[in-house]
Amino acid sequence: MQLALSADLPEREFKHRLASGEVRNVQVYNGPVKGGGLSFLCWVVIDITERKQAERQLRQSEEKFTKIFQTTPNVVVISRMTDAVLLEVNPGFEAVTGYSRMEAIGHSTLELGLWAEPADRERMVADLHLYGQVLYQLFNFRRKDGTVRIGQMSVRPITLNDESCVLFVMQDVTESQQSERELRASEERYRLLFERSHDAIFVIDRQSGRYLAANRAAEELTGRTAADLVQLTVADVVTTEPSQRLLGNEEMPERLPLGEVRYRRPAGGSRTALLSLVPVNDAIMFGIAQDITEIKVARQRIEHLAYYDVLTGLPNRALLAQRAEWALALAMRHGQELAVLFLDVDHFKEVNDALGHSEGDALLAEVAVRLRALVRAADMVCRIGGDEFVLLLPDTAQQGALQVADKVLAAFREPYKVTGHVLNVSVSIGIALYPRDGADFNDLLKNADTALYRVKQQGRNACLSYDREMNAATLERLMVERDLRQAIGAGQLRAYYQPKVRLSDRTVIGAEALVRWQHPERGLVPPGQFIPVAETSDLIVELGDWMLEEVCRQIADWQARGWVVPTVSVNLAARHFRLPKLVERVGSLLQAYGLAPRLLELEITESTLLEVSSQTTETLRALEQLGVGLALDDFGTGYSSLSYLKRLPLTALKIDQSFVRDLVADSDDRTLAATIVTLGHYMDLVVVAEGVETEEQRSILFEQGCDLAQGYLFGRPVPASEFIGWLT
């Protein structure tokens, strides 16, 4: 056999069938062999079936490996452990890294810059030593074109030709990693949105309505923890019905805004939210609720502010207008009447000035309470501004309106106690009736206001129903006001002077300046036609100021022309005394025209004095200090108390001409005139009688001890040029 084999016989392989039928692979060597002097024909048959099979399997395996190696899109490389030199790379490597096989083999992975972070290789080698392999590790690799991508590597050590190598398999997972990262980021975003949203978010089971999850805002809204909520259904928490109705409704649109719902809180109370339901899939939906409890309260508050007066809590003009329209519609339908009472607190401004705004406010609040108590529940009491109130009385005719007005007037006779002060306050009331005085609310209110204006003109503390003539008067008032404003600037005002004489000897010892309006169309207009209008606004102040200056100028002019001028008195209205700068103004006029203060006297009516505040008293004192005289006009018409008058720095008292007129015929007036004279003297005042027209009147007054007199008997008011006749 040795001989045969060493003889280098030609070999052949056969398939040999055994008797059993089994086919075996055999290797056959045959040929002539010489040995020991002999020549043989030698046959050596070796059964190589197992070897052949192993070889075939190896070949197949190699083929398979090669196929995988060649076709896998993954990177498969064999590199040396020690220096990372690439020994073999597959086409996958070429495709993924961009390096060709030629460029790669013989170069180290570090040299090629395949490791975007070389530390990753060190970690891989260390792991190989430690664990024997690396599985699915992520790392960044750099392609030939410089782009860095994410790879997932699995590495095993292998020995190749006695060298320590690694088999490195890698997949480019950049895309999947990125989408995973994006997914994670998106999940994170939604998680944050869920957790941090100011809106309450509930995840709800659509069938049962059970809460599956809830965020912090939902916990705050419901007053329950998320752990508690997941034990409950929507019906347990929400009091409003519509959301329950919609649960389980499969035909839901993408988002269903449900409007306001109320969440019952376990500790009591509830919160209101705006809820939307968003179906996610057949099983679950989101409930997104915005807590609007505070917004609702604020909205209600704003609404309240828009429709109610803050000070008194009464409805304001806007709400009154709305309700009035409604009440009028009802009245029209049922053929009923309706009354509008326009109320104004008399002399409220003075109370406010004298006591301060907080007391003024307290008074108004008290007035509101008193009014509310007087009327029926169906009636409406409103404050429409300042000291103006309106009563809206549905189903009320003239008689009823007057009764209510009388009740109001009577109620105001009770004094008010406001922050320690006892105040006697009265009101004036104007009445307008639907349908008689107007078909809509604006007309009714306007006409009630007109009636109110008339009440005030007639002395206040009363009520009047509107009648059509009043409107004409209102129009006239407006026209006068407009024209008068222009008249002052246009120099249409004139000062007339009426002498004041001493009763004992008829010597002129003074004059009263009286305003006249030289109207371009209407001629000389007497003050009675425009002073009351001017008194309702600051026009009276402008007018009085004009008179003051004109009189000062006139006195200076007379003096300059050598006349001996007596004291001239100027009428000033209540509003004038409220000006903080009145004293300063008078002082500077006297100085500007170089006049002695005793040449000027200011006349104020008794009703002006009744309106005075403590501030006015101070003004009067300052004027006295200045040396200017102060006469009390129309004495006897007001109700001023003696002690009160005594405290004021007056210099003269004028008996109102109404007492003088009937002096001869009426013994009461005689007594009154005598009393006023005594009173005036008791107060160290000069007493002047107004409107003396007859000799009888003069002699009675003289006998009664009256000091001075004024009247047609002695002289009518005349222009300055004519008054010279009275001067010496």
Ligand SMILES: Nc1nc2c(ncn2[C@@H]2O[C@@H]3COP(=O)(O)O[C@H]4[C@@H](O)[C@H](n5cnc6c(=O)[nH]c(N)nc65)O[C@@H]4COP(=O)(O)O[C@H]3[C@H]2O)c(=O)[nH]1
């Ligand atoms: N029947 C009659 N009347 C007489 C007689 N003697 C004088 N009079 C009138 O009586 C009024 C006296 O003025 P008064 O009481 O201050 O009453 C004044 C005064 O309250 C107001 N007034 C006049 N001028 C001014 C002014 O410059 N400023 C202010 N605030 N009011 C003025 O207008 C009122 C009316 O003024 P006048 O029409 O000028 O009317 C004047 C005068 O012309 C008489 O013997 N018989």
